[in-house]
Amino acid sequence: xxxxxxxxxxxxxxxxxxxxxxxxxxxxxxxxxxxxxxxxxxxxxxxxxxxxxxxxxxxxxxxxxxxxxxxxxxxxxxxxxxx
Amino acid sequence: xxxxxxxxxxxxxxxxxxxxxxxxxxxxxxxxxxxxxxxxxxxxxxxxxxxxxxxxxxxxxxxxxxxxxxxxxxxxxxxxxxxxxxxxxxxxxxxxxxxxxxxxxxxxxxxxxxxxxxxxxxxxxxxxxxxxxxxxxxxxxxxxxxxxxxxxxxxxxxxxxxxxxxxxxxxxxxxxxxxxxxxxxxxxxxxxxxxxxxxxxxxxxxxxxxxxxxxxxxxxxxxxxxxxxxxxxxxxxxxxxxxxxxxxxxxxxxxxxxxxxxxxxxxxxxxxxxxxxxxxxxxxxxxxxxxxxxxxxxxxxxxxxxxxxxxxxxxxxxxxxxxxxxxxxxxxxx
Numbered sequence: 001x002x003x004x005x006x007x008x009x010x011x012x013x014x015x016x017x018x019x020x021x022x023x024x025x026x027x028x029x030x031x032x033x034x035x036x037x038x039x040x041x042x043x044x045x046x047x048x049x050x051x052x053x054x055x056x057x058x059x060x061x062x063x064x065x066x067x068x069x070x071x072x073x074x075x076x077x078x079x080x081x082x083x
Numbered sequence: 084x085x086x087x088x089x090x091x092x093x094x095x096x097x098x099x100x101x102x103x104x105x106x107x108x109x110x111x112x113x114x115x116x117x118x119x120x121x122x123x124x125x126x127x128x129x130x131x132x133x134x135x136x137x138x139x140x141x142x143x144x145x146x147x148x149x150x151x152x153x154x155x156x157x158x159x160x161x162x163x164x165x166x167x168x169x170x171x172x173x174x175x176x177x178x179x180x181x182x183x184x185x186x187x188x189x190x191x192x193x194x195x196x197x198x199x200x201x202x203x204x205x206x207x208x209x210x211x212x213x214x215x216x217x218x219x220x221x222x223x224x225x226x227x228x229x230x231x232x233x234x235x236x237x238x239x240x241x242x243x244x245x246x247x248x249x250x251x252x253x254x255x256x257x258x259x260x261x262x263x264x265x266x267x268x269x270x271x272x273x274x275x276x277x278x279x280x281x282x283x284x285x286x287x288x289x290x291x292x293x294x295x296x297x298x299x300x301x302x303x304x305x306x307x308x309x310x311x312x313x314x315x316x317x318x319x320x321x322x323x324x325x326x327x328x329x330x331x332x333x334x335x336x337x338x339x340x341x342x343x344x345x346x347x348x349x350x351x352x353x354x355x356x357x358x359x360x361x362x363x364x365x366x367x368x369x370x371x372x373x374x375x376x377x378x379x380x381x382x383x384x385x386x387x388x389x390x391x392x393x394x395x396x397x398x399x400x401x402x403x404x405x406x407x408x409x410x411x412x413x414x415x416x417x
Contacts, residue, residue, distance in 0.1 A: 011114045023111075023141045028148070031106035041106075052086045052116035053109055 007059040009044075030058050038064035087119050087135055088112035091142060099149045107145055115142070161240070168235040169244055176227020183219040184212065191271065210271045213263035220256055221332035222361040224249055228340025229357055235344075242341055249337030257330035261293045288322035296323045300382075320382050321371070324389030332364075335396045342403040360399065367392040 008016065010026045021029070033039045039058045047054045060068075088111075095108045115138035122131040158166070188211045195207060228245060269290040276284045288296060300319035303312050339360060371388050 009114065010110055011118060023137060024144045027107045027110050028145070030110075031103075034106065052120065053088075053113035055113045055117060056106075056110040 007057045009055045009057050013058070033064070034058075037061060038067060086116045087138060088115050088142065091139075095142075095146055095149075098146060098153045100152070103149055103152075108142070111138070111142055111145060114138075164235065165238055165241050168231055168241055170231075171235075172227050172231025172245060173248065175230040176223050179226050179230075180219055180223040183223055184215045187215040187218055188212070195275065210267045210274075213259050213267040214271070216259050217256055217264065217329055220252055221329075221336040221364070222357070224252060224333045225336040225340045225357050225360065228337055228344060232341070232344035234347075237341065237344060245337055245341060246334070249334045252333040252337075253330055256333055257327070260326045260330055265290050265292050288319055291322075293323065293326060296326075304382075317385060320385035321374075321389055324382075324386045325368070325371070328389045328393050331393055332396075335393055335400070336360075339396055339400045339403070342400045342407070345407045346403070360396070364392050364396060367395055 010030065011023070013030075014021045014023055014026055030039060030041070034041055038061060040061050041056050041058045043054045044057055092108070092112060096104055099108055115134065118134045118138070119131060122134055161169075188207075191211055192207060232241075265286075269284070269286055272284040272290070291299065296319055300316050300323060303316035303319060305312075340357075343356065371391060374388060
């Protein structure tokens with residue numbers, strides 16, 4: 001999703017995935033992906049007008065994109081690797 | 084204005100690592116707040132409620148996932164000696180607790196069997212265990228600490244963990260005394276009494292829930308001019324405050340054990356000292372129960388008397404700490 005779309009925050013990803021991603025696990029998954037270098041995150045520049053914590057926005061890295069491409073190719077050859 | 088998640092965030096910070104806060108908890112709270120603010124602007128009340136429920140469920144799930152690593156983090160950097168001392172203390176207390184609980188249960192168990200009743204083992208356990216716990220837990224906390232810390236160095240983090248465990252024990256005991264003991268006690272009395280009569284036993288002070296106990300005491304106090312009513316009020320007030328005082332006993336006995344464990348005396352002194360302290364506590368409780376009840380119709384007097392055994396334990400703990408802190412004379416040169 002992050003490769004196809006622009007940078008997104010967690011709940012946008014949950015909505016865009018058609019609920020295949022869950023609220024409770026999306027940030028844990030994103031944190032793990034960030035630790036592995038697949039995605040990069042930043043806190044949004046303009047905090048919400050009503051106050052509150054600024055959101056964290058995620059974007060795929062070049063390494064993450066390359067990895068996804070490689071994974072897709074493998075998945076085409078070996079069906080067991082398909083998501 | 085307080086936003087959803089604002090109060091939960093400081094609590095989460097205590098449980099989670101800074102990395103987990105930054106990468107998981109804060110983004111979840113930020114999303115919750117943004118979604119909630121958007122729903123408020125649109126005036127969608129039902130959606131606002133749903134966002135709150137879903138958001139807090141997500142947060143509680145995430146926090147629950149962080150608890151094991153928080154517990155592991157607590158014990159990181161502990162030395163083998165500290166680990167060993169804590170395990171010895173907790174295991175020692177657990178073994179003694181089970182042994183003492185079974186010993187306390189033995190007498191009523193035999194009594195039930197003597198009447199050839201049809202009580203099942205599960206039923207007896209269900210009814211007798213809650214009653215045995217308040218008697219067994221405080222002395223086993225003391226014995227566990229003395230056993231676990233014998234010839235061990237007391238480090239602040241071991242002390243903190245033991246105090247925290249004892250505090251949890253006290254809370255569990257409060258729950259047991261407040262909600263489990265009264266119905267268990269009454270069920271056991273009914274069962275024993277049924278073997279000689281068909282009637283049910285009326286509830287006594289020990290069989291009343293905490294709230295009812297205090298209500299009845301206040302009701303009886305209204306007629307305190309009458310000596311009989313004053314006696315009833317005094318007995319009920321004392322029973323109420325005794326239960327609260329007894330719930331604090333595991334924590335106080337653990338503190339006494341930690342104070343006594345600082346002394347490098349032989350095992351014999353502690354083996355004699357611990358039962359003596361328990362006996363003194365039980366004797367004071369017993370003595371408190373024999374004070375003229377009408378004098379306790381004033382709730383403050385009942386409170387002071389019920390907490391007297393605990394106060395004596397606190398004073399003993401403070402005395403031991405004061406003696407231990409006193410500068411020792413330098414060892415004589417040979």
